[in-house]
Amino acid sequence: SAEEGPEVIKAHEAINHEPTPLDIERDGSDVYVNMTAQITDIEIDDGYNYKAWTFNGEAPGPLVVVNEGDTIHFTLDNMDPSIPHSMDFHAVHTAPDKGFADVAPNEEGTFVYEASNPGVFMYHCGTDPVLSHIANGMHGVIIVQPDDGYPTDDEVDQEYVIIQNEWYKYNDLDNMTNEEPSQVVLSSKALHDGQPNTNGTVGALIDEPLKAKVGDKVRFYINNVGPNEMSSFHVIGTLFDDVYIDGNPANHQEGMQTVGLPASGGAVVEFIVKEPGTYKFVTHQFNHVQKGGVGKLIVTE
Amino acid sequence: SAEEGPEVIKAHEAINHEPTPLDIERDGSDVYVNMTAQITDIEIDDGYNYKAWTFNGEAPGPLVVVNEGDTIHFTLDNMDPSIPHSMDFHAVHTAPDKGFADVAPNEEGTFVYEASNPGVFMYHCGTDPVLSHIANGMHGVIIVQPDDGYPTDDEVDQEYVIIQNEWYKYNDLDNMTNEEPSQVVLSSKALHDGQPNTNGTVGALIDEPLKAKVGDKVRFYINNVGPNEMSSFHVIGTLFDDVYIDGNPANHQEGMQTVGLPASGGAVVEFIVKEPGTYKFVTHQFNHVQKGGVGKLIVTE
Amino acid sequence: SAEEGPEVIKAHEAINHEPTPLDIERDGSDVYVNMTAQITDIEIDDGYNYKAWTFNGEAPGPLVVVNEGDTIHFTLDNMDPSIPHSMDFHAVHTAPDKGFADVAPNEEGTFVYEASNPGVFMYHCGTDPVLSHIANGMHGVIIVQPDDGYPTDDEVDQEYVIIQNEWYKYNDLDNMTNEEPSQVVLSSKALHDGQPNTNGTVGALIDEPLKAKVGDKVRFYINNVGPNEMSSFHVIGTLFDDVYIDGNPANHQEGMQTVGLPASGGAVVEFIVKEPGTYKFVTHQFNHVQKGGVGKLIVTE
Numbered sequence: 071s072a073e074e075g076p077e078v079i080k081a082h083e084a085i086n087h088e089p090t091p092l093d094i095e096r097d098g099s100d101v102y103v104n105m106t107a108q109i110t111d112i113e114i115d116d117g118y119n120y121k122a123w124t125f126n127g128e129a130p131g132p133l134v135v136v137n138e139g140d141t142i143h144f145t146l147d148n149m150d151p152s153i154p155h156s157m158d159f160h161a162v163h164t165a166p167d168k169g170f171a172d173v174a175p176n177e178e179g180t181f182v183y184e185a186s187n188p189g190v191f192m193y194h195c196g197t198d199p200v201l202s203h204i205a206n207g208m209h210g211v212i213i214v215q216p217d218d219g220y221p222t223d224d225e226v227d228q229e230y231v232i233i234q235n236e237w238y239k240y241n242d243l244d245n246m247t248n249e250e251p252s253q254v255v256l257s258s259k260a261l262h263d264g265q266p267n268t269n270g271t272v273g274a275l276i277d278e279p280l281k282a283k284v285g286d287k288v289r290f291y292i293n294n295v296g297p298n299e300m301s302s303f304h305v306i307g308t309l310f311d312d313v314y315i316d317g318n319p320a321n322h323q324e325g326m327q328t329v330g331l332p333a334s335g336g337a338v339v340e341f342i343v344k345e346p347g348t349y350k351f352v353t354h355q356f357n358h359v360q361k362g363g364v365g366k367l368i369v370t371e
Numbered sequence: 372s373a374e375e376g377p378e379v380i381k382a383h384e385a386i387n388h389e390p391t392p393l394d395i396e397r398d399g400s401d402v403y404v405n406m407t408a409q410i411t412d413i414e415i416d417d418g419y420n421y422k423a424w425t426f427n428g429e430a431p432g433p434l435v436v437v438n439e440g441d442t443i444h445f446t447l448d449n450m451d452p453s454i455p456h457s458m459d460f461h462a463v464h465t466a467p468d469k470g471f472a473d474v475a476p477n478e479e480g481t482f483v484y485e486a487s488n489p490g491v492f493m494y495h496c497g498t499d500p501v502l503s504h505i506a507n508g509m510h511g512v513i514i515v516q517p518d519d520g521y522p523t524d525d526e527v528d529q530e531y532v533i534i535q536n537e538w539y540k541y542n543d544l545d546n547m548t549n550e551e552p553s554q555v556v557l558s559s560k561a562l563h564d565g566q567p568n569t570n571g572t573v574g575a576l577i578d579e580p581l582k583a584k585v586g587d588k589v590r591f592y593i594n595n596v597g598p599n600e601m602s603s604f605h606v607i608g609t610l611f612d613d614v615y616i617d618g619n620p621a622n623h624q625e626g627m628q629t630v631g632l633p634a635s636g637g638a639v640v641e642f643i644v645k646e647p648g649t650y651k652f653v654t655h656q657f658n659h660v661q662k663g664g665v666g667k668l669i670v671t672e
Numbered sequence: 673s674a675e676e677g678p679e680v681i682k683a684h685e686a687i688n689h690e691p692t693p694l695d696i697e698r699d700g701s702d703v704y705v706n707m708t709a710q711i712t713d714i715e716i717d718d719g720y721n722y723k724a725w726t727f728n729g730e731a732p733g734p735l736v737v738v739n740e741g742d743t744i745h746f747t748l749d750n751m752d753p754s755i756p757h758s759m760d761f762h763a764v765h766t767a768p769d770k771g772f773a774d775v776a777p778n779e780e781g782t783f784v785y786e787a788s789n790p791g792v793f794m795y796h797c798g799t800d801p802v803l804s805h806i807a808n809g810m811h812g813v814i815i816v817q818p819d820d821g822y823p824t825d826d827e828v829d830q831e832y833v834i835i836q837n838e839w840y841k842y843n844d845l846d847n848m849t850n851e852e853p854s855q856v857v858l859s860s861k862a863l864h865d866g867q868p869n870t871n872g873t874v875g876a877l878i879d880e881p882l883k884a885k886v887g888d889k890v891r892f893y894i895n896n897v898g899p900n901e902m903s904s905f906h907v908i909g910t911l912f913d914d915v916y917i918d919g920n921p922a923n924h925q926e927g928m929q930t931v932g933l934p935a936s937g938g939a940v941v942e943f944i945v946k947e948p949g950t951y952k953f954v955t956h957q958f959n960h961v962q963k964g965g966v967g968k969l970i971v972t973e
């Protein structure tokens with residue numbers, strides 16, 4: 071029971087797969103994306119190891135970036151010896167019972183999709199019960215870069231990816247279903263060389279802050295992978311000059327203090343940092359900041 | 372007390388009114404809508420009967436469809452022998468203390484409104500305490516069809532109505548006020564002949580799935596009647612090409628993965644299904660999927 | 673502990689500072705805003721005094737109104753003998769570690785900002801733990817009036833400010849972090865002479881209702897200061913003809929029944945009241961109405 075602490079699935083007990091780097095290769099507009107489902111320990115808070123169900127040993131999983139119009143050839147190598155896993159990309163059109171089908175333990179599955187819509191999309195394992203698979207760590211972000219870009223592309227000096235996720239009691243479906251999250255965290259995935267690439271751990275973006283220069287316009291690609299809570303994303307000390315809901319260039323809003331993201335919702339947000347110093351970003355639901363929902367952007371001359 | 376189980380109001384104990392079909396008649400732009408407030412058992416989960424407070428014996432109540440510019444002549448026949456009930460249509464302008472006034476037990480009341488705004492609107496009983504009346508089942512949807520239609524009307528091949536609602540412990544105002552919902556469910560009301568017309572029960576739209584053909588553009592008129600939770604509405608395997616917030620043609624968004632609906636918020640969402648198969652739709656707050664918040668759309672050649 | 677009831681900080685026990693009127697003076701486009709951090713008893717429900725941490729002895733704090741393009745010279749006089757406090761205006765660009773820096777007990781701090789973005793913005797104390805400072809009462813609204821106004825300015829006959837906030841167990845960070853709010857309330861701050869200027873107390877806008885005339889277009893500047901919950905703002909008996917998300921004239925939506933506000937989100941909403949009577953406004957999350965989230969607008973000939 072919950073009182074007795076986390077219950078690790080018997081077959082997972084001896085497993086701690088080394089993270090597998092994302093394997094992504096391009097041939098014209100054909101993109102070959104190879105990912106794993108694997109069981110990997112993640113220290114989600116100081117001294118607290120969570121034997122996460124992951125894509126590639128990261129939670130959130132690795133960032134996938136493709137172009138509008140690409141064909142994605144996706145292969146999932148399920149290294150889990152005991153449970154099927156699968157992939158649901160919010161970016162694509164497919165019959166879920168085929169394109170997002172379960173891959174059996176120790177097997178591989180390949181699926182082909184068109185990336186016809188630009189935006190900042192959640193991906194996640196879609197195997198039943200989906201709540202367990204997401205809450206145990208099987209979520210991430212795929213960016214589909216718009217053909218014609220964003221109207222504000224020329225103004226942007228720095229860009230980062232920020233993901234919000236929650237953690238619950240270990241693999242405890244009742245807790246995941248009925249209780250408040252234990253941790254609410256923000257992470258970043260490297261969009262460019264040298265950027266932080268973190269898991270969704272308490273303090274991840276305090277320990278590895280993001281960086282910008284005075285006067286920069288900074289873009290965040292954000293997504294709230296849930297599984298249960300909304301996000302009220304806000305950067306302290308500035309405002310969002312430009313917001314594109316779900317990352318679609320057509321969905322433009324201006325001058326926003328805070329962007330509400332439903333579970334699995336995304337956005338592109340852009341803001342200017344005018345003075346050197348430390349800018350924290352949060353979900354402005356401050357109970358969730360108490361649980362870890364805060365990161366840092368350091369701005370220097 | 373809650374521990375002792377549901378408490379049925381004494382006067383309701385022996386009542387289980389047969390559902391009363393919606394009585395709606397048109398004379399030019401005058402529409403005569405006759406509804407009942409009645410006490411009817413609804414099996415909200417397998418073997419679990421809820422003695423619901425309803426409009427016309429359904430929860431959500433019957434779908435009402437009118438045209439922008441119509442005059443609604445609304446009559447409520449309150450068949451409840453013990454409690455007043457009333458009607459609050461979100462679609463209209465009226466002084467609530469008159470137009471949404473209580474109708475006493477065993478009496479009738481008639482009210483007249485203009486339907487001057489297009490959209491997908493919640494209706495509900497507005498009698499105090501409103502939380503009890505909504506949570507016990509007195510909610511539904513009225514669609515006001517826009518004079519000039521939606522810009523995408525010509526593209527749409529199938530259209531359905533989807534409603535999200537929550538259930539709590541039976542008639543337990545403390546539970547409704549302070550606790551998480553026991554069930555979160557999706558239902559559909561027949562907009563066209565032969566479509567499913569269900570109550571908000573666990574599995575309603577698994578047992579009676581919606582249908583479309585490969586290549587169809589499907590429109591859902593959606594509303595989240597609450598009473599307490601937001602919805603993060605999503606269809607697995609596709610994206611919303613076009614979204615009209617609250618169903619107003621002026622509030623157009625594009626390429627969205629998920630639409631956040633506040634309590635009582637609505638939308639029109641449109642998406643294409645490109646391959647045959649089974650597409651589930653959910654609130655992407657997956658704790659609520661565990662509680663019933665999922666339905667099926669079956670797509671065939 | 674929580675069971676033993678509210679814990680007042682030792683140094684606050686003997687303090688009940690008289691509310692300090694907002695001191696705001698203009699010299700061209702330079703606006704001098706002087707506020708206090710002070711400890712003041714607020715009767716948040718009948719007979720329930722909350723020794724609030726406040727700006728100027730009000731919770732929400734006093735309404736601040738400036739013009740787009742103004743320079744704000746802000747001074748915080750921290751009258752609290754024991755805890756630092758600070759100011760975070762969502763309306764401005766500043767390095768938070770400087771512009772929103774802590775002001776030590778019994779000291780003053782002055783900060784200068786440009787108000788370069790129009791809208792309806794939250795302000796709050798930003799001292800750690802921020803959740804305690806907001807939930808204990810240190811929040812409010814600053815309106816930055818747009819240079820070119822709103823496209824609907826000429827239509828508006830009455831305008832009011834409405835703020836939603838939550839209360840938790842007294843100064844109980846664990847309760848604030850993990851539990852549902854004890855009260856959810858709506859308040860108003862006088863934007864024009866003779867308007868109600870209330871604290872966020874249960875029944876505030878029932879006891880001091882807002883007023884309009886038949887046929888008026890009414891504008892509400894609304895903000896949900898949280899700290900934790902979203903708002904689903906709705907006026908019973910009417911619809912929002914025009915909505916400007918976060919109060920930015922560029923973010924226009926039409927014909928909405930309900931506006932979802934993330935934590936700290938704002939909006940301008942405008943609606944017409946066509947008949948004399950009493951119009952309640954609520955967050956349509958009716959569990960929160962049970963906790964106080966309701967006010968009244970009285971419309972007369």
Ligand SMILES: [Cu+2]
Nearest residue numbers: 155156195203
């Ligand atoms: Cu999985």
Ligand SMILES: [Cu+2]
Nearest residue numbers: 158160194334
């Ligand atoms: Cu999904």
Ligand SMILES: [Cu+2]
Nearest residue numbers: 456457496504
């Ligand atoms: Cu009723």
Ligand SMILES: [Cu+2]
Nearest residue numbers: 459495635956
């Ligand atoms: Cu309502």
Ligand SMILES: [Cu+2]
Nearest residue numbers: 757797799805
């Ligand atoms: Cu403070």
Ligand SMILES: [Cu+2]
Nearest residue numbers: 760762796936
């Ligand atoms: Cu803030």
Ligand code: NA
Nearest residue numbers: 225227286287
């Ligand atoms: Na720049």
Ligand code: NA
Nearest residue numbers: 305306307308
């Ligand atoms: Na800010």
Ligand code: NA
Nearest residue numbers: 526527528588
């Ligand atoms: Na079509």
Ligand code: NA
Nearest residue numbers: 606607608609
């Ligand atoms: Na999808």
Ligand code: NA
Nearest residue numbers: 827828829889
């Ligand atoms: Na007018």
Ligand code: NA
Nearest residue numbers: 907908909910
């Ligand atoms: Na209304």
Ligand SMILES: [Zn+2]
Nearest residue numbers: 155195197203
């Ligand atoms: Zn999985």
Ligand SMILES: [Zn+2]
Nearest residue numbers: 250251299357
């Ligand atoms: Zn929460």
Ligand SMILES: [Zn+2]
Nearest residue numbers: 222311312324
């Ligand atoms: Zn811009």
Ligand SMILES: [Zn+2]
Nearest residue numbers: 456496498504
């Ligand atoms: Zn009722």
